[in-house]
Amino acid sequence: MEFGNRDNGDRGTMSQINVTPLVDVMLVLLIIFMVTAPMMQQGVQVNLPKADTKSLAPKEDTLVVSVEQSGKTFINSTEVPGDQLKDKLTTMLAGREKREVFLKADQAVPYGEVVRVMAQIKGAGVERLGMVTESPQRR
Numbered sequence: 001m002e003f004g005n006r007d008n009g010d011r012g013t014m015s016q017i018n019v020t021p022l023v024d025v026m027l028v029l030l031i032i033f034m035v036t037a038p039m040m041q042q043g044v045q046v047n048l049p050k051a052d053t054k055s056l057a058p059k060e061d062t063l064v065v066s067v068e069q070s071g072k073t074f075i076n077s078t079e080v081p082g083d084q085l086k087d088k089l090t091t092m093l094a095g096r097e098k099r100e101v102f103l104k105a106d107q108a109v110p111y112g113e114v115v116r117v118m119a120q121i122k123g124a125g126v127e128r129l130g131m132v133t134e135s136p137q138r139r
Helices: 020-040 082-092 111-123
Strands: 063-067 073-075 078-080 100-105 128-131
Touching: 063 082, 063 111, 073 082, 078 082, 082 111, 100 111, 111 128
Parallel strands: 063 100, 100 128
Antiparallel strands: 063 073, 073 078
């Protein structure tokens, strides 16, 4: 019995792939991405540092901006009034080659307050802004 012989009525295996359904799915996905991509470009533009899964080693000259639950803002361990954050950061970053800051905010701080602080940090000329988080506790 030969598979390629169609004279005797037996059907052989088909060696070609039907790509029409694949093309249909890809076109639908393309349209979805074209529609949703412009919606994703809102908010504060931040150049986040790329990091792997291990923790970054803290440097002595690293600037960390912290926002407490009460709304107080700190640069490293020095309290800074919220309206002076941009000016203080601009002064502190004036002589630095790497203009990067890490932001550490309490999880109870309202999102709007965090975005306001991020806007001030970015307005001070910071090129890289990293968000500090804690790893979840394993139970």
